[in-house]
Amino acid sequence: MERRDCTLVLSGLNLHVTEWGNAQARPVVMLHGIRGYAETFAGVAAALQPDFRVVAFDQRGRGESDWDPAHNYYTDAYVADLEALAQALGLAHFDLLGHSMGGINAIVYAARYPQKVRRLVIEDAGPGAFEASDGATRIRKELATTPDRFASWEAATGFMRALRPTVTEEARQQRLQNMLKPLPQGGFTWRYDHAGIVATRLNPDPTRVVDLEPSIRAIACETLVLRGGRSDYLQPAMVARMRELNPRITDITIPDAGHYVHDDQPALFERAVADFLQRGDTSAPD
Template identity: 70%
Template sequence: MERRDYFLTHAGLKFHVTEWGCRNGRPILMLHGIRGYAETFAGIAAALQPEYRVIAYDQRGRGQSDWDPEAQYFTDVYVADLEAIADQLSLAHFDLLGHSMGGINAIAFAARHPQRVDRLIIEDAGPGAFEHSEGARRICRELLATPSYFPTWEAASEYMRLLRPTVGEQARQQRLKAMLKRAPDGGHTWKYDHTGIARTRLNPDPKRSVDLEELASLITCPTLVVRGGRSDYLHSDMVAKMQNLNARFHAVVIADAGHYVHDDQPQLFAAEVVKFLSCNHELPARECD
């Protein structure tokens, strides 16, 4: 599978972008969660070959992208980043997938730009989940309690095992490699802006909040909501509310998966995504170089 890594600049920040697949494939852009990174989508990218050009980027403050010196980690800013990156890549229209925080950003973008999003996939996110779910409270507890430093790689691995017990060891190690960097003394610290991200998540600015119910009602494209059967973040009643708000929303539940569906059940997640995209092909066929 062909892979390309490069950087784009927007608002004075560098954004690390990863692409998988041929350049002429159907474009699908993927947005990770609050402590995520572009590499988390490598598995689903492989499942979408050879038809798709999969594009993911480290959102501001994460991975190899720059940290925001003003800690502007809000939905409207993330959406502006996506607008700029899609423009720089000359993506007039594309499919869009978002997990958790990325799902919120994807809903906001699709509502704002209905002419650009052909199909939308929301992984374990929706109205009420960010504010009222046990998963939201869990994430806040984790942000408060997360160590800023690990003396050894094994210490970091043990922390990740406690944090993500349902995720396989290979996925956990991939996550650590993408999230950690060497400290000057040989230990390890976070590659993402933990302090800034935690501050905006734990003390959100009410003026920057978004009404996801209203945004969901404005979506005009076919939309798939994927919920983990064991998710503590997106509850079944929240999914039902999304479907009541918008008849274009179709929902599936993947059993034995928590909030990180694409990590917990990668094959089942990929199968649902491929099935949805295959059932809603509305674009002209494209040939790979």
């Protein structure tokens, strides 16, 4: 599978972009979650070959992208970054997929730029999940109690195993490889802006916290919501509310998957995404 990496200056920050597949194929942009990174979508990118050009990027403050010195980790900033990416890569019309925080960003972007999004996939995100779910409480607790460094790789592995007990050891190690960096004095620290992201998530500016329901109503494209069957974040009633707000929304529950559906059940996740994006499509790639 062809892979390309580059760094683009978007919204004044250097953001690391990864692409998989033929550059002339149908484009799909993928947005990771709050502590995620572009590489998390390598599996689904491979599953979509040879029909798709998959574009993912380390969102501001994560991976190999710049940290925002102003701790501007709000939806409007992420959406502006995505619009800048689309302009820089010449993506006039593309599919969009987002997980968790990335799903929130994708919903708002699709509502704001309906002419640009062909089809939308939302992985375990929706109105109410960010604010009121057991998963939101869990994520806030995790952020507040996560160490800022580890004495050894083994210590970090133990922490990740406790945090993500249901994923495979291979998936945990991939996460650590993408989320940690060595310290000069020994040990490891996070590759993402833990302090800045924690500050924004735990003590947000209330004027910048987005209400997703108007954006859900405004989505103009076919949309698939993928929920983990044992997710503590997006609840069935929330999915039902999304369908009530917009008849273009359909949903699939992936059994035996938690909030990280693409990690817990990769084969089922990849098949659902591929089937939805390819269904009844006879259009030529942009």
